[in-house]
Amino acid sequence: xxxxxxxxxxxxxxxxxxxxxxxxRSSIYDVTNRCNLRCKGCFFxxxxxxxxxxxxxxxxxxxxxxxxxxxxxxxAILIGGxxxxxxxxxxxxxxxxxxxxxxxxxxxxxxxxxxxxxxxxSLWGNEEDEKKLRGKNTFAVSLNxxxxxxxxxxxxxxxxxxxxxxxxxxRKIADGGLKVHMQLLTNDExxxxxxxxxxxxxxxRVEMDAMLESYPQAVISxxxxxxxxxxxxxxxxxxxxxxxPSVTESMDHRHPQPxxxxxxxxxxxxxxTTHRCCTSATRDCSKCKDGAAHMSWVMVNKRGHLDSTRDxxxxxxxxxxxxxxxxxxxx
Ligand code: SF4
Ligand code: SF4
Numbered sequence: 001x002x003x004x005x006x007x008x009x010x011x012x013x014x015x016x017x018x019x020x021x022x023x024x025r026s027s028i029y030d031v032t033n034r035c036n037l038r039c040k041g042c043f044f045x046x047x048x049x050x051x052x053x054x055x056x057x058x059x060x061x062x063x064x065x066x067x068x069x070x071x072x073x074x075x076a077i078l079i080g081g082x083x084x085x086x087x088x089x090x091x092x093x094x095x096x097x098x099x100x101x102x103x104x105x106x107x108x109x110x111x112x113x114x115x116x117x118x119x120x121x122s123l124w125g126n127e128e129d130e131k132k133l134r135g136k137n138t139f140a141v142s143l144n145x146x147x148x149x150x151x152x153x154x155x156x157x158x159x160x161x162x163x164x165x166x167x168x169x170x171r172k173i174a175d176g177g178l179k180v181h182m183q184l185l186t187n188d189e190x191x192x193x194x195x196x197x198x199x200x201x202x203x204x205r206v207e208m209d210a211m212l213e214s215y216p217q218a219v220i221s222x223x224x225x226x227x228x229x230x231x232x233x234x235x236x237x238x239x240x241x242x243x244x245p246s247v248t249e250s251m252d253h254r255h256p257q258p259x260x261x262x263x264x265x266x267x268x269x270x271x272x273t274t275h276r277c278c279t280s281a282t283r284d285c286s287k288c289k290d291g292a293a294h295m296s297w298v299m300v301n302k303r304g305h306l307d308s309t310r311d312x313x314x315x316x317x318x319x320x321x322x323x324x325x326x327x328x329x330x331x
Contacts, residue, residue, distance in 0.1 A: 007309045012316065019319045022328050026075035027068065028266040028278055031083040031090060037104050039124065039134040043280030046188045050081065052270040061089050064271045065096045072263050074098060075326055081269070084109060090117075100326050102155070104134075105142025111149075118327040119152040124185070125162045126169055133159070133191065139169075143176050153179035153220065153325065155291075160185070160200045161193055163207065170211050174218035181220045181325055182208055183291025184229060188280050196289070205230040220324055220331070224314035229294045235304045235311075239293075241285035245300045246278035246293040259300040295322050 008016055033050035035042075044050055055061060068076070076093045077100050083090050084107040093099040094117055101109060105121035124130055127137045146152040154173050158166060166182075173180045184204070187194045208226040212219050232239040245260045251274060252260065266275040275281050279290045298305075298318040305315035323329045 002306055004306070004312065007306065007312045012313060015320065016316050018329060019316065019323055022323060024075055024323070024326070024328060025072050025263050026077055026261065027073045027264055028077045028079060029093070030080055030267065030269040031078050032081040032086045032269055034085055035080060035082040036085065036106055037082070037134050037136070037138070040191050041133060041185060041187055041189045041194065043186070043188045043283060044081065047280040047282040049268065049275055049281060052268045052273045054269045055271045058088060058092070060271060061092050065092050069097050075100065078102060087113070090114070098327065104138055105145055106138060108145040116151050118325070119146065119149070120155045120325070121146060121152060123154045123156045123169070125159050126165060129159055129161055139172070143172070146178060148177040151327070153181060156180050156182045157185050158182055158204060159194050160196050163200050163203050166207055166211060170215055170219065174215050178218070179220050179331060180218055181291070181321070184289035186283060186287055186289045188283055201230045220321055222317035222321060224298070225295060225318050225321060228298060229289065229291060234298060234301065239288070239297060243297060244277065244285060244293055245296045246290070248274045248276060250274060251276055261296055261300065
């Protein structure tokens with residue numbers, strides 16, 4: 001292992017300096033159990049994480065969010081269900097701490113109320129796939145709602161069915177003046193034709209790399225992220241339960257304890273129940289393709305990336321992606 005200074009030139013050292021002081025402490029909150037879509041493969045419903053009694057009292061939400069801030073959380077990641085169905089709850093988070101809102105984009109986050117809140121819009125492919133998996137072409141509506149919005153981006157969940165066909169989707173997003181970040185579908189509900197094979201993973205990696213080169217202004221990504229996500233390997237280790245950093249701290253009894261997100265908890269909307277991790281409580285970890293969990297895996301393993309200049313640059317690039325997507329540094 002070498003030192004950071006010995007591995008980086010001045011320009012890279014400046015990039016490192018900007019992220020090394022961020023100290024991001026995120027947690028995830030289910031804002032509501034309800035959604036205005038019912039996507040096939042939605043981990044929230046497929047793992048029955050919606051079966052808690054939603055807290056309805058705004059005063060309890062306010063007190064809860066205050067406690068979370070006191071616990072040291074400095075990034076609230078709001079998911080659901082669909083958070084825009086409960087904008088008063090979203091506003092409680094937004095007024096208390098840096099907040100990111102995941103949405104399917106069908107209801108516009110009012111910018112007079114949330115001027116600079118980062119919004120991540122889910123997208124599962126082209127029109128045909130969206131209709132098949134989500135019941136409608138969500139893209140047309142979400143693009144109309146967010147075109148040109150500097151604080152919004154598409155979180156494009158690529159399905160195996162999309163291999164060879166992602167360029168038109170990326171182009172439409174770029175033409176709409178928006179950014180895009182890519183992750184991969186985990187087929188939690190075993191929808192036929194939507195499971196990954198090694199060949200398809202290898203092919204999509206090449207395609208994701210090509211998108212980064214063709215649309216560098218729009219695509220928020222790096223080749224190392226593509227490598228880690230598609231191969232499930234980092235520094236010769238395999239992603240999965242024994243390595244995952246995104247496990248709720250109070251439910252994490254793994255021995256040995258891997259490097260993990262400090263103070264990370266995923267809360268249900270009853271404000272009492274916690275879920276196992278950042279995604280499905282019932283998912284087979286060996287098949288998990290969650291993009292944020294893979295990025296976090298890299299981020300918490302800085303020491304492992306101190307063997308060479310390229311390793312450390314890879315680590316910096318992944319950290320920068322995460323920091324951009326959650327508005328800690330500019331695009
Ligand atoms: S929009 Fe999101 S929360 Fe709603 S059903 Fe689809 S994947 Fe699930
Ligand atoms: S399902 Fe994914 S995010 Fe959840 S614990 Fe397993 S590997 Fe981690």
